[in-house]
Amino acid sequence: MIGKTMQDAMNDQINKELFSSYLYLSMAAYFEDRNLPGFANWMRVQADEEREHAMKIYDFILERGGKVALKAIDAPKTEWNSTLEVAEEVAAHEGKVTASIHALYELALKEKDYPAQVMLQWFISEQVEEEKNAAEIVASLKMIEAHETAVLQLDHRLSKRKGE
Ligand SMILES: [Fe+2]
Ligand SMILES: [Fe+2]
Numbered sequence: 001m002i003g004k005t006m007q008d009a010m011n012d013q014i015n016k017e018l019f020s021s022y023l024y025l026s027m028a029a030y031f032e033d034r035n036l037p038g039f040a041n042w043m044r045v046q047a048d049e050e051r052e053h054a055m056k057i058y059d060f061i062l063e064r065g066g067k068v069a070l071k072a073i074d075a076p077k078t079e080w081n082s083t084l085e086v087a088e089e090v091a092a093h094e095g096k097v098t099a100s101i102h103a104l105y106e107l108a109l110k111e112k113d114y115p116a117q118v119m120l121q122w123f124i125s126e127q128v129e130e131e132k133n134a135a136e137i138v139a140s141l142k143m144i145e146a147h148e149t150a151v152l153q154l155d156h157r158l159s160k161r162k163g164e
Contacts, residue, residue, distance in 0.1 A: 002064035006113050009104055010061050014054045015071045016100055021050035023093065026076040027086050039083060042137075046090075053123070060119050084141040091134035098127040 002010070028043035061068050080086045101123045108116035 002061060002066040002116070003111055003113065006107060006111055006116055007061060007066040009107055010057050010066070010116075011069045011071070013100060013104055014057050014061075014068070015073065016097060017050050017054035017057065018070075018073050019076070020093065020097060021047045021054065022073050023076040024050060024090070026078055027080070027090070030078065030080055030086065031083075034083075036083065039086075053126070056119075056122075060116075064115065084138070084145060087134065087138045087141050091131065091138050094127065094130045094134050098131060101127055 024043045024047035028040045028047060031037070031040035031043060058068050080089070101120060105117065105120045105124065107113075108120055
């Protein structure tokens with residue numbers, strides 16, 4: 001049976017995963033509003049995945065004879081200044097989730113909860129993937145931004161050209 005400390009920590013993690021889902025759904029709505037359906041799709045899929053993460057932990061608690069206790073989910077932001085800003089926030093958010101998964105794993109080691117260790121290893125690998133994907137999108141958006149800056153510089157240079 002799952003220990004009380006581990007059960008409480010897992011219930012907190014369910015809340016974090018559901019908040020992630022809510023945040024990404026809000027980002028999807030922001031992209032829809034800005035007529036960027038591809039980015040909206042990316043965030044919708046992410047939102048679904050985060051709910052699945054919550055359910056994995058939910059089921060794990062139940063399988064181990066524990067009690068699931070859902071908490072209030074904070075309201076996510078609804079406005080951002082740019083696509084890059086959203087992507088950077090996703091990357092930073094995933095970093096925070098990774099830290100909380102690692103803290104859970106440390107607790108599982110301390111409590112000698114072997115089933116929790118096995119279950120959490122899946123999340124540790126998943127976070128490597130999530131952080132990599134977010135970093136790639138941030139890098140691509142930065143390249144686009146650099147390109148736009150270069151185009152503006154060329155535009156400025158061309159504006160100086162005089163007819164002969
Ligand atoms: Fe997650
Ligand atoms: Fe995630």
